Amino acid sequence: MSQSEAISKKVLAMVAEVFDQHIPFHNLLGMRIQRYDLEGVEVTVEMKPELIGNIHQQILHGGVTATVLDVVGGLTAFAALVAGRDDWQEEELRARLQTLGTIDMRVDYLRPGRGQKFTGTGQVIRSGNKVSVCRMELHNESGQHIAFGTGTYLTG
Amino acid sequence: MSQSEAISKKVLAMVAEVFDQHIPFHNLLGMRIQRYDLEGVEVTVEMKPELIGNIHQQILHGGVTATVLDVVGGLTAFAALVAGRDDWQEEELRARLQTLGTIDMRVDYLRPGRGQKFTGTGQVIRSGNKVSVCRMELHNESGQHIAFGTGTYLTG
C-alpha cells in the first residue's frame, strides 16, 4: 500500500467513525455507517417508533428517507473525490471534508417506507474537483426499493 | 359560514393537531404547526443539540431542513385541495388525507443552517385534483433564507 493509499484509507475510516458516532442527528435517528471505502458506502437505519411518519400505516417518515439519502450522497461524493487523486495529503482531505456540502437534492418516493431495516447506497454519476453528482437508493430488508435520490455536492 | 366552510375549517384544524402532536417523528424533532388555514401554513422547529449535523459549525442537519420542507409542502398541497372546492364532505377529505403523499421533492440548500428557530412556509404553484406542486422556504429567526424546496404531491 502506497503512502497515499494509506492516507485515503485512514481519512475514510475517520469520516466513517465521525458520521457513525459523532453527529448528533445521526445518533438521534440511530443511523449507522456499516461500510465506507473507495468502492462505496452502506448506511442503515432501523425502524423504531420515533421514526414513524404515519401512525395508521406505521411507515418511515419521508424526512428520514431524505436524511439517509443525503448522507449517502455526501459520503459517496467524498469517496469519489478521494479516489480521484493519488497524491492527497491528510490535511488537504480534512480541509475538503470541512467544505463538503449538499447544493441540491431530489428525492423520488417510490413506495411507502414499510420495513424493519433500511439500507442506503449510492454511486457517483458526475465526479469533479469542485462538484460531484450522485444517485442514491434506499431499500428495506426485503429488498423493496423505497426511494431514489439524486444529489449535487460541493466537494472543493 | 357555510356548512362546507365549517367542514374545511374543522378538517384543517384536525390535520394541524395530528401533525403537531401525533406524528412520532415530528415530536422527535420538536416540530410545531404554528398556523394552518386555507391561506397557508407555518411550521417551526427550534434548534437543539440533537438536530445538529456538523459539530464544528453547530448547524442544523440538512435532513431536518428536508423534513420541515416536505411537511410544509404536504400541508400546503392539502390546503389547496380543500380550497379548490366548496362542497366537500368530511369523509371525503379524511380519505384524501390518507392518500396524500410526496411523489418527489427537490431541496436547494442556500446557506448553512445557523440559528435558534427555523420557520417553514410554502405556496402552491400547480394545484390539481390528482397532483399538486408546491414551493417551500425555510428561514431562521433573523430572516435569513436557509433553503428552498419544490415538491410534487399526490392529492387524490
Added chain:
Amino acid sequence: MSQSEAISKKVLAMVAEVFDQHIPFHNLLGMRIQRYDLEGVEVTVEMKPELIGNIHQQILHGGVTATVLDVVGGLTAFAALVAGRDDWQEEELRARLQTLGTIDMRVDYLRPGRGQKFTGTGQVIRSGNKVSVCRMELHNESGQHIAFGTGTYLTG
C-alpha cells in the same frame, strides 16, 4: 395474441408514428422514435449544425438533451400505463394519451454533448394509474453517458 394485446400494440404503434412524424418540434430537431413497445423506447437525434449550443466546442445544446429526455420519459410512462392493465379499450387509451403530460423533470448533465448520434432510453421507477415517475438516459454513439433525467408524468 388477445384482443387487449392487439389494442395495446396498435395504440403504441400509433403513438410511435405520431411522435416520429407528426410533432413539429420533433421534426425540427430530427428526432426519431426508433423503437417503442411495452418493453421500452429508443429515441435518437443526429447531430446537425442547428443543434449546436456552443460553437467553440461544437456540442449539443442542453435544451436538445432536455427535449429528448422528456420525450423518452413521457413515452416510457405511457407504455407502463398500457402494460399495467390487460383490458384497455382503444378509446380509453386515446383519451389517456390526450391528458399525458410532464409535471416536473430533473436533468443531470454529466459531460459535454459530443458525438454524431444521441440515443435516449428510459425506465419506469414508479408506475401508477394517475402518476408515473421515470428515469431516462442519453448516450452518444460511443456509449458515453451524456445525461440523466428523472421525470414525473401525469398519466390519468
Added chain:
Amino acid sequence: MSQSEAISKKVLAMVAEVFDQHIPFHNLLGMRIQRYDLEGVEVTVEMKPELIGNIHQQILHGGVTATVLDVVGGLTAFAALVAGRDDWQEEELRARLQTLGTIDMRVDYLRPGRGQKFTGTGQVIRSGNKVSVCRMELHNESGQHIAFGTGTYLTG
C-alpha cells in the same frame, strides 16, 4: 464608471450578442436576448408552427420551455458572478464564460404553453465563485405563468 464596471458592461453585452445571434440552436428556435445586464436577463421566443409539441392543442413543446429556462439560468448565474467582484479582468471573464455549464436543472410545468410570445426571467438564489443556483420563470404574453425552473450552474 470605473474600469471594472466598463469591463463588466462590455462582457455582458458581448455575451448577450453571442447568445442572441451566434448560437445555432437559439437561432433555430428564434430565441432572443431582449435584455441582459447586472440586474437580470429577459429571453423571449415567439410561437411558430415548428415549436409546437401537441398538434391538437397547438401548444409549445416542453423542450422549448426547458431550453429557454436553461438559457435564462445560465445567463443569470453568469451575471451574478460578474456582479460579485469589482476587479474583473476581461480575459478572466472570458475564461469563466468558457467553463460556464449547467450541472442540473428541474423544470416544473405549471400549465400548457399557450400563447404567442413567451418570456423567461430569473434570479440567483445561491451565488458562489464555483457554483450558483438560480430560479427561472416562463410567462406568456398575457402574463400567464407557464413554467418554473431551478438550475445549478458551474461558474468557475
